[in-house]
Amino acid sequence: MKILQIMCHPDYNGEHRVSNILAKIGEEKLVEKGFSSVEKINLYDPSVHIPVMDKFMFNYEEEKLTEKEQHDKIRQKEILNQWKSTDAVFIYMPLHNFNVVSKFKDYIDNIVIVNETFKCEVESLIGLDDSDKQITFVITSGGEFDKHIQYTNLDFAVQYVRGIFGVLGIDKIKVLRVEGLDLAFNDKEQIVKKAIVDLKAWIEEFSRKNKK
Numbered sequence: 279m280k281i282l283q284i285m286c287h288p289d290y291n292g293e294h295r296v297s298n299i300l301a302k303i304g305e306e307k308l309v310e311k312g313f314s315s316v317e318k319i320n321l322y323d324p325s326v327h328i329p330v331m332d333k334f335m336f337n338y339e340e341e342k343l344t345e346k347e348q349h350d351k352i353r354q355k356e357i358l359n360q361w362k363s364t365d366a367v368f369i370y371m372p373l374h375n376f377n378v379v380s381k382f383k384d385y386i387d388n389i390v391i392v393n394e395t396f397k398c399e400v401e402s403l404i405g406l407d408d409s410d411k412q413i414t415f416v417i418t419s420g421g422e423f424d425k426h427i428q429y430t431n432l433d434f435a436v437q438y439v440r441g442i443f444g445v446l447g448i449d450k451i452k453v454l455r456v457e458g459l460d461l462a463f464n465d466k467e468q469i470v471k472k473a474i475v476d477l478k479a480w481i482e483e484f485s486r487k488n489k490k
């Protein structure tokens with residue numbers, strides 16, 4: 279089984295970041311459970327190029343693209359192939375202004391491609407991705423969604439992730455919220471400890487379901 283770990287923290291190598299700590303622990307747990315093939319992509323690492331889409335490059339012949347666009351098209355194919363060949367995905371992300379971080383949106387624009395991962399029919403979009411693909415979305419946030427009433431209407435990030443992967447035909451989405459990390463009255467250490475326990479427990483379950 280091939281697993282892709284997508285790290286989305288703008289402080290891409292900040293070792294104190296909860297998102298990065300959980301990604302490391304998640305990877306170690308997967309390896310411990312016998313999943314040896316964990317590929318990683320760290321979206322904000324300057325050495326990782328995520329093309330920013332301004333046209334549907336798949337629809338253009340090479341000669342109609344600029345040199346930069348030709349490079350981007352090759353890179354987009356790499357990103358898309360990596361995504362398509364993956365059986366399970368672990369995403370680690372901080373919540374920024376109630377939404378997914380911008381490089382993750384750029385990443386999505388490289389994999390949500392008509393006739394590659396979904397197709398359009400008259401009144402609906404049909405997912406072409408592997409419907410068995412399991413997505414795990416670990417989202418850290420400063421505030422708490424079940425305590426602040428305003429947050430209910432601003433819960434875009436999780437909705438977006440569920441919605442966009444739904445377009446691809448994927449509905450196996452496990453969400454792990456790590457909330458309230460920046461609230462002065464909370465014990466951050468305890469929240470992180472609980473998140474580690476929850477993540478490890480989920481990987482145990484994931485492992486039982488996916489052992490071949």
Ligand SMILES: Cc1cc2nc3c(=O)[nH]c(=O)nc-3n(C[C@H](O)[C@H](O)[C@H](O)COP(=O)(O)O)c2cc1C
Nearest residue numbers: 295296297298372373374375376418419420421459
């Ligand atoms: C630019 C920016 C925007 C943020 N927006 C939100 C927000 O809308 N809601 C929220 O609960 N936390 C918000 N936060 C707080 C982060 O989500 C929180 O500090 C982070 O998840 C902690 O995890 P980390 O250690 O991995 O950075 C924001 C932080 C930054 C830097």
